[in-house]
Every structure is written in C-alpha cells, then in structure tokens.
Amino acid sequence: MYRPILMFVLMLPTFIIIDSVTVNGMQLLDNFGHVVFFCCFFMNYLRGCGIAVIARKIKDKMSNSMGDRHMSEELKIYDENQTEIGVADRDEVHKIGYWHQTFQCWFVDQNDDMDYIYLQKRSNDKKDFPNLLDITAAGHLLSTETVADGVREVEEELGIDVHFNELISLGVIEDPIETKSFLDREWAHVFLYRLKESDEFNLQQEEVSGIVKSTFQDFYDLCFDKKKEIRVNGFEMRELGERTIVNRNISLEDIVPHRKAYLQQVVKRIADYI
Template sequence: MTELLTVYDQNFNKIGAEERAKVHTLGLWHAVVHCWVVSKREDGVWLWFQKRAHSKNAFPDYYDTAVGGHISAGETPQQALLRETGEELGLQLQPEQVELLGMTKEKEVFPESPFPDREFCFVYLYENPTPQFAPGEEVDDMIRIRLATFKGKELHELRQIPALSLSSGPLTLQPEMFCRHPGEFLHLILPKLEEET
C-alpha cells in the first residue's frame, strides 16, 4: 500500500497529498514527529537515542532522536507519534504520557542525505526513568547520553561523546555520527529540562 503524505507550502499551509517517494524526490514540505526520551535517575539525567538500522535508505547507522517518523495523510501528529513509538521502540504509550514542546522547520540539504528534506517537525518529550525498549526492525540499538554531555556537544563542540549502549555497554561517539536537527535540542528540549530541575 502506497503511503501518502500531506504536502505543505513553506508557511505550513496544506496544498495536497503526494506519495512519500515523490515528496522526498522533489523535496516537498511535509510533516514529521520526533520524540525525545528522557530518564531522570539517581545518577543523573539521560537522553536516549536510537541507532538507525543499517538497512535504512537515509542515514543508516547514524544516531538519531529516540523516535522519528512521518505523519501520514489524515493522521494527527500525536497519532503518528504513538504509532511510531510502538513500531520503533516497542513502547505502547498513552496520549497523556507524551508532551508536545513545539514545532521546528528543517530545510537543510545535508551531503549525507539521498534527497532534499524539507520538514515541519512536531517535537515531543517522554519521561521515564527506566523505559523498557523492544526495538523494531528500523532500530539497531538504543544508547543513552548524559544531558550535560549532550549539552557540551551542542554548545561547545565536544568531540568525544561517552555513551552507554543497551547492547554493548560503554562507547565513545563523535558528533558526525548523529543526525542533525538544527535548534531542536537547544530551543525546545534543553529549556524544558532546565525548567524542571
């Protein structure tokens, strides 16, 4: 079955629907969801990231927000988020467990990407000290990074990023191993978490 995505103009006005492949090939504006999973524990505040499957067409083996996916035509952002969270992480969440923090507009064309990507992204937060992940086929691993460490990466260009993998334990990552979502962490996630502490 062909997946249809709602297409927008650059001001987020709906202008129709197109097949997902065409949306990407032509670089049309469309909508996606991201969910940042945060664990507040005795040993600090941790951010979770997924390692994208090696089989993915775009950014295989990169580290990305815990959940990310397209909003299908006729679907609300929250419906898409809950569906994607189940598919990617095996978490069956309820609407009241996630919080919408805002929307970002991404129009960068990255050299690593096989297509121009123009997205309106609805950014959500899910907090759980011990999430029980059961990753689906699109996710090869889940890692966690201390909030202070990721803040150093974003603000101070930290080059060596210590992390903990669910499958293999401690590892060190470099900034270029992450998908880039300009401003998302600094403008939405960090202010929210600092407000709570």
C-alpha cells in the same frame, strides 16, 4: 558457506549405518534413518551458517516491503508558512523538497539526580543514514493521521506502549535535512517523554538496532559545540537477536545530520522541563 557440505560428509557414515540396520532380513529402520539423518543435518545447518543467512534474507524481504510501503505513503504537503497545499507521495515529497509533518519523541530519565537523554541507532538496513544515532523515536505523519496518531512510532520502533497524554509538547520545530539524493523538509511536532522504570525496550530491528544514552548536559554541550565528543552507553542488537553492551565516545558525525539550529532548539526546550 561450506559448513553444510562439511556436516553432510561428517554425518554420512551415521546415515549409512542407520540405513543398513536389518531385523530378520528387513531394513526396518530404513525410512526412520532417512528422517533422523535429514533432521540432524537440517538442525546442524541452522546452527551453522543457516540461521544467519535465513535471518538476513528475512530482513532483506522485510526491508524491501518497508521500502514498498514508503513508496505508497501519502503525506500532506505545506508551504513555508505551514499552509497546506495538497498531498504527495513520500518519494516525491523528498525529491522535490515539499514541507511535511513529522512526529518526534525524545526520551529522558533521571538517575541519582542526573538527567539522561536517549538516542536510537538506526538499523543497517535503513535506506537513509544507516547506523547513525538519531531521535529516540520519530516518523512521518500520513495524510490521514493527526499529530496524536504519531505516538504509534514509539511502540512500533521501541516496543514501549506510550499514550499521547503522557507526552510533553515541545512545539513545532523546523527540521530540514539536505543530502545529494533528497531534501527532507520537516515541520517536526516534537515531544518529550520521561522513561518509567517499568518501560522495557523491545526494538523493531528493521528500523532500530540499538539504544544509547548520555547525560543531558553532555548532549547539550555537544549540540552547542562546547564538547567535541561525549560518552554514551547502552546496547545494540546483533543479527541473531542478542544484545551487546555499548560504551563509547561519539561526536556529531555519529548522529543524523540535523541542523545545529534544530538540535539547539530541542535541547533548550528540553532543559526547560527537566
């Protein structure tokens, strides 16, 4: 936080020299000196702590606006038999525990005859489950949206343009998650997408801060408690936008706490298609 002050002190002599240059008794560079000084000072400020601070403030603003948007989202609500019973605000849906619809898409690919599955890392700015791994792309279906409209989540979160007809439906799976602060009861429309060589991740960092993958068999075994830890590799985004390599072990504690029944149904259905 003291770097801008230090830069000011270090550059002050330069400013004084430029400011005092005269030609024929006139300070011709007076105004120019002020401009040069403040431009240099501002650039050094940004190169120091400024960018990080500004980036954090921008992200906070965007997170707050995302939170405001979530507060205004209206979702269709259902009973336990999937019968529609009305519309409610997202916060009310999670507070009371109404059943509602979501879109979920799991990414897989194959390399050297080995199948892989992809997980996103939730942003540190997320209100719920920050920094945990989760479904590759997912989101709530608004009251005005169809299931097909949910494919927008893939491009919004991951920057990959996917058409609904490229997805493989895995059906509707119950996905309730309960914490001390909310009850999220989802009828999840689950889909599978095979990543193409031309696909490139361009993450929406307010939502997603990284992508990792594991072998599908390892992830399958993790979901069925055949393994306590598995190896993942991929990348994470840092505050200034650079990517860092990830290569580490994870357990179920590193993943959003979906019920095992949900995870096991998902991997069993994926296994039928790969």
